[in-house]
Amino acid sequence: MPVVMDGVRMARSLTRIAHEIVERNRGVEDLALIGIRARGVPLAERLAAEIEQIAGVRVPTGALDITLYRDDLRRPAVGPQPVLRRTDVPFSIDDRLILLVDDVLYTGRTIRAAFDALIDFGRPRAIQLVALIDRGHRELPIRADYVGRNIPTSRQQSVQVRLQEIDGRDEVEVEG
């Protein structure tokens, strides 16, 4: 099945997104990056490194596990129950601009859950959404502010994002 993004293109996309973030927010003051587990976390770390290159400031990063906020715990499981990982937001999100980072934006339900999770930590000034891949098929009125690449897919397909930190290599593949 086709690889729709390789390591080089992924790196370029992240650099571009970092520039867009700095440009749109006129700097990085009060910015914080929060990655959604699992693959949003390394992406947030990489964006923080890119932003540091551009603006010379290291913005704080955190990790959010949205498992406990999902809306499908009651439904018959299609696969094994997701393993709960630790949420780690070691700073106050009050009055900050939070950049929520995920690998694939699909139905929007994960992001809905992430909003609920985030609001339990405080009241951010605003939340912006970063997605490496937007594959369409939204079920909720949610859109990304920064997108690495839009990839048209059918619902039967699946999009696999692989990252060096977790999977040993950087690539995005469409399967099915």
Add this chain to the structure above:
Amino acid sequence: MTTVATGLATRDLLGIRDLSAPEIELILQTAFAMKEIGTRPIKKVPTLRGRTIVNLFFENSTRTRMSFELAEKRLSADTLGMTTAGSSVSKGETLLDTARTLEAMSPDMIVIRHGSSGAPHQLARICRASIVNAGDGTNEHPTQALLDAFTMLEHKGRLAGLKVAIVGDLLHSRVFRSNVLLLTKMGAEVRACAPPTLVPPGLRAMGLHVTSSLDEAVSGADVVMMLRLQLERMQGLFLPSMREYFTLFGLTPRVLERAASDVIVMHPGPMNRGVEIDSEVADGPWSVILDQVANGVAVRMAVLYLLAGGEGEGGDK
């Protein structure tokens, strides 16, 4: 690192006996994530919203009952409590009739503590709800063993190979049984220490080191777990006197000098100061007794969450 299960195979938690090592690992890892919730400004997640959990406590309990209630509330479940006093039980209703009555109100889970061993198992056979054993007679107290293991893991980073001395009233202790089952499954080395009258039969066959010498049990130990003398369960003469018991089996700083230099001291509570444990030890730098209480909430959240979500293949309900 040990393998981790992807879910629990059963819908009930009746005892450590029924859990595999990968399932225990899954519960402990999930508890690690749950613990963070207790540090947030809003200590609540919506996971079990709309679920009803009944807490049936037929025996006195403070920390276990409160710990379960707090865990349930932090997961947003609706909870109902029933204690023996002031309920139909005091009018002579049997356990099964109480259970059938509750079942008619269709709770999703029932947490039960009962003075008779096997009461939760009986409930599990007739109820659609998931049953969680919060201590049954002298049989098991699985969530206590899980929170003890979590506390050891937090302080020692591992369970396999740990030298754990468990001292006290082994005969009447469900905490002891559950801990032995868990620790041996996870590869720890358990030493059991008690007066001969309080040693249950068959321990050596389970591969435990059994001794009546406190010095021997504590020597080189990474963990010393003291158990409460359960005077309310002793019908007969098991001990000459409390004072003699403390002299021979009470944990003092002097005895602890024989243990590993970074030894931790545990006690499931409630403590009898001056009977099984010296105040200087209970309040000393070795003591992780209050950590155990805090960890109890996280471990119970993990158990409730995993039982609620897992449509385990082995579940026959």
